[in-house]
Amino acid sequence: MTPKLTNDSLEPSGVTTGSPGPTEPIEVKFDAAPGEQKPTDRISIRDVAKEAGVSVATVSMVLNENPRISRATHIRVQRVIDNMGYRPNRLAQSLSSRFTQVLAVMLPPLRHAFADAYFGEILSGISDRAGKLGHKLLIEQAKPQYIKEGKHIELYERRFVDGVLCVGFNEKHTFLTDLRQYPMILVDNRFGDGMLDYVHCDYRLGAKQAMNCLLQLGHRNIGMIYAAPESPTARDVLEVYSTELRNAGINPKESWLADGCFTDEGGAAAAHLLTTRDKDITALLCGNDKMALGAIRYLVEHGHKVPQDISVVGFDDIQHLAYANPSLTTVHLPLYELGVAACERLVSRIRGKVDRISDVLPTHLVLRESTSIVRTR
DSSP states (O other): EEEEEOOSOOOOOOOOOOOOOOOOOOOEEEEEOOOOOOGGGGOOOOHHHHHHHHHHHHHHHHHHHOOOOOOHHHOOOOOOOOHHHHOOOOHHHHHHOOOOOOOEEEEETTTTGGOOOOHHHHHHHHHHHHHTOEEEEEEEEHHHHHHHHHHHHHHHHHEEEEEEEEESOOOOGGGGGGTSSSSEEEEEOOOOOOSSEEEOOOOOHHHHHHHHHHHHHTTOEEEEEEOOOTTTHHHHHHHHHHHHHTTTTOOOOOGOOOOTSSSHHHHHHHHHHHHHOOOOOOOEEEESSSHHHHHHHHHHHHHHOTTTTOOEEEOOOTTTGGGSSSSEEEEOOOOHHHHHHHHHHHHHHHHOOOOOOEEOOOOOOEEOOOOOOOOOO
């Protein structure tokens, strides 16, 4: 911005003309920059409504993703909101309504949970969708003292959040039943009696596809590395494994089962146990990709060729598996999409649009290098 000097003329320093007189001050004025707009913190919802040619109520419904608004109107109003830089006062909205516009994500007290690929994919889906729906996220870890002090219930009673998404829990976490009267969704699992809302992947379908693949490749001695039998979805995989063997005329053996604890180290230890018990095993179905990668490492380090000697199938399809050596055949779980769906369904539950949530997302098998036709020994 350029200052305006209002004096008609300025005398050079040290030069006088005529009679001496008082020096007049120079007044400096600044013009507003061309195209300067009203500060965004002063733009009101009424300004947006006037610019868009709609009512204040319509703008409010667009901000809150109300389905009564047509897509054309939503796009037009949203464009005005973006162009004007309008930012709604979420605090004022929450104080004037019964909603806080905040969701909590509750995780078990695991070390490095935020660095884990499984949790990371789900959290990314939740975070991205929550932002688009105008909600903030609060992350909580359900440590023993936290639960003992009833902090999980305070989230609702003190109006910190509108609802909670519980990720990584199973039936041994009985404190979750304290939340049944509130908007809460169990993500990628369920309670056996169906008392809690849930959204999870179709583990039964994935296990069936994996077993059919191994059986069609000629495998008959198939080991299973499982974990967390207290988890209904983990039990789904175990049950399908046994059922598909029996359907193929094969009697499952207890020696074909080993707990891999959902870790790389556990997968390696389980592979050692299974191949020591039964040297005729030609394939391993693993309950997650970490256990599968641990099993492959053990097999390769102890002289087994994968897949020529033993085929391995995982579960999850976490990132970069295509670059493992060998690349891992696995059941793809749509974890990012799961997070998105869980977030959307929780908001619908909060708004009273649904009373019960029991959604299951489809899965599919991804064939890579870690499986092959059984080789006759």
